[in-house]
Amino acid sequence: MTAIPAIATHDLGRIYKLRGKKRKDEPKELVALAGVDLTVDSGEMFGLLGPNGAGKTTLIKILTTLLLPSQGSAQVMGLDVLADSQEIRRHISMVSGGETSGYGLLTVEENLWMFARLYGLESKVAKQRIAELMEVVGITDRARTKISDLSTGLRQKMNFIRGFISDPDVVFLDEPTLGLDVGAARQVRSFIKTWMERHPDRTLLLTTHYMAEADELCDRLAIIDKGKLLALDTPEQLKHRLQREAIFRLKVVPLGHRPANSDGLLEAVPGVRQVVATEVEGATDLSLILAGDDALSGVLHHLNQRGSGLISLEKREPTLEDVFVDLVGRSLDVDTSRTGDENGRG
């Protein structure tokens, strides 16, 4: 008998109708998710990686029964998101980064107690779990602080506790470390890892646009952009895709204006697979994916022709960031609205 996957989607899609009056040339719909096929097994820590607007949150909202799909199907714990939404809710919890939920007049422990009761926990059990989880996350001293007096980081820790109080089978974490400082984010990641190690039958779906976080935490990853699933594999396998390529990071004298002629672009140099350029303190930082080491000489020649010069050069092992750039054609940090605009690129 085949085990039921914790999450399964088939040809899942979601289209938003854009409200308000539109000019003829303006789109009336937004495709947030298109034909997503996904299976997450019980016990997996699964990551969804993609830039803002990629469709990650839409996918989570559908799986957590907050949104209906426009096409396709989705199941959580073998239950259909359309037909069995009430039953699904007994098995899941959700925490989003930057949440402002809760009631400001209530203390941290009162807010958590309130949400625990919505999941049917006995008051005594709820209070015990709240006390223990607060200790785990390190906010015991804030138990009686009104949440209106909490900093963003502390509030996020409280939200994080809320996601685990109800002992869920599937936890959806939407950018859980968003807005947290480095130390707090590390604590959260450490908690997630330990929880998953100790509860091998539970499932965690995490969305993030922090590559290192995804690499550190996830058993498998899906890279998603513009609503489409571009790749799905373990972090190691994803990085292995780029083993044949050579990945370089160059710091060069600013490139100046983008050439009008496409032949003059860095991407046109033979052997150059992907280029991401970022302006940093009077220099241009170039992340290059090349077909091989020998393509580098062409790049340096091209830079020289454009009046730029090499400041530093580093050859790197492939990272998830490189995988993303290779698949999507831009960095996670690049504002897509500026792509193609001359800003030192190419």
Added chain:
Amino acid sequence: MVAGESLIGRTERVEKASGLRLFWYAMWARAYPRIIGATRERSWLFFETLLPVLAVAGYVFIYRAIQAPPEYTGFAVLGGAMTAFWLNILWSMASQLYWDKDAGNLELYVVSPAPMMAILLGMALGGLTMTATRAITILVVCSVLFGVTYQVVSPLLLIAVFVVTMAALYGMGMLFASIFLVAGREAWHLSNLLQEPIYLASGFYFPVKALGFGVATAASIIPLTLGMDAMRQLIFAGGPALGFLSVPLEVGILAALSVIFIGAAGFALARLEVVGRREGRIIERRR
């Protein structure tokens, strides 16, 4: 992070209630912020008691100046106390789900296994508890200030009238909550629109009978209209003479309104969830 590994390490399942027990837990959980909130923000004692007392004082002095029957003073005092409930319906029931959506609470309620009807009832229960305290404070202060005397004919019937009025009123509030959520920001204006005109149409400060049969009948859709009229007939000596309909009839109508409003609220909530999930209205933060 390491200190609490005992909890992380637990593998036994936590027992969770379902069915009616979950409904009960969820209802009181949602009522809790409202009940406890009254003790945390005590500024209401000043603003929400003094201002209604001033409004009542205006009517009392006019009634005295025109030498109206003494019952009118009592009518204005009761009406002044009941304004607390109407304000609670408009601003803390009708608009609450919209505010909860804005704060991000609504999607957590929907994602939880708790029935949304329990959440709405909890809101009503908490609001009722908190507002009853305010109403009683206004009633006591005004009665002492203006020397109102009461003559309760049937305490049990009075309690029944109050209970059925509150059931209908908060049922209406629950229905409004769903409608206002769909209406979005425009609901804010609707609350403003419904505030002062209802004071007039429902006869908060005078017997509603004075507005004539047609207006009084139309205003009876607001449960406080008949509820106040019935209570006035039961607690003031001259009340029955100034009553709009007989008390039993008013109780009957209020009971029917309770069933209609609570039933409609349940239907509206179910519909709201379907429409909200289809159109993404539960998750959007602003329109």
